[in-house]
Amino acid sequence: MLVTILLILQTVAAVGLILVGSLVEAYGYGLSLGTRWPYHENIFGLAAKGDPEAWHRIIATTLGVNAVILAILAHDTNTFSGLALIAATAILGAATLNVLAGKAPAFLHGFHGLLAYATFLSYLSELQPGAPSVWSMMDGLVPLHALLLMIFLGGMVTGQRGYQKAIGAFVVPRSTGQWVFAIHFLVWLLLVLTLAYYVQSYSLALVLVLVQAAVGLMLYQSVNANPAKPGILAVFHQGMAMLILLSIFFGWRVTVPFLG
Numbered sequence: 001m002l003v004t005i006l007l008i009l010q011t012v013a014a015v016g017l018i019l020v021g022s023l024v025e026a027y028g029y030g031l032s033l034g035t036r037w038p039y040h041e042n043i044f045g046l047a048a049k050g051d052p053e054a055w056h057r058i059i060a061t062t063l064g065v066n067a068v069i070l071a072i073l074a075h076d077t078n079t080f081s082g083l084a085l086i087a088a089t090a091i092l093g094a095a096t097l098n099v100l101a102g103k104a105p106a107f108l109h110g111f112h113g114l115l116a117y118a119t120f121l122s123y124l125s126e127l128q129p130g131a132p133s134v135w136s137m138m139d140g141l142v143p144l145h146a147l148l149l150m151i152f153l154g155g156m157v158t159g160q161r162g163y164q165k166a167i168g169a170f171v172v173p174r175s176t177g178q179w180v181f182a183i184h185f186l187v188w189l190l191l192v193l194t195l196a197y198y199v200q201s202y203s204l205a206l207v208l209v210l211v212q213a214a215v216g217l218m219l220y221q222s223v224n225a226n227p228a229k230p231g232i233l234a235v236f237h238q239g240m241a242m243l244i245l246l247s248i249f250f251g252w253r254v255t256v257p258f259l260g
Helices: 002-026 043-048 052-074 077-100 107-126 134-140 142-161 176-197 203-225 233-250
Strands: none
Touching: 002 052, 002 107, 002 233, 043 052, 052 077, 052 107, 077 107, 077 134, 077 142, 107 134, 107 142, 107 233, 134 142, 142 176, 142 233, 176 203, 203 233
16 A cells, blocks of 8 residues: 555656656746756755746655655566666756756757656556556557657757757758757657557547647747747646657547547
């Protein structure tokens, strides 16, 4: 019973960490605590004032402590994987701050986001009947491959522009940031085609991915209008990605006329 409660708390906290991270991006708090990770001498004071970066680090620490407890109590593939993934995500947390400060390559920001989602999947898998291995789940859910690649590239888009650079309007990409954004879009198309092929199993995911395109386009405009603080659309965009992941994981379906 205790393990189940801790797993539920861990899964919810993992989602919270991702969404709070998007809130950090939305309002330009990425470097509000500087590049020192994970702590700041006034972290709890800043958290009390509503600094999402402070909350991001506090939640990450809580996840780490709970991951150790779960690994000791459950000691199986998913909890050990979750612990390893949290440790890797924490290490890349420091790297991500340096990406935003222009001192590290953008792909580290992408890996940071990818590992955060993989951590969530580890504990979500552990909650399923029979606790199937997260690695077998990820291997068997084909559309998840394209989604995780898209998440990685989305993190790279953020990392490439930092918090002060617009992507810029373009037809043919001319900057590195525009090339990353263009590839991100191509992977979205790959995900659409993959979900369309498996539409009988993932109809809701396909609908959400199509809606995500509109949210992504609005976020692109918002980033170009205000690169430092693109606003709440960044949170909606991340929330949609989480819903798409859940709809693929659980195979949620919805009856839509044009999907048959």
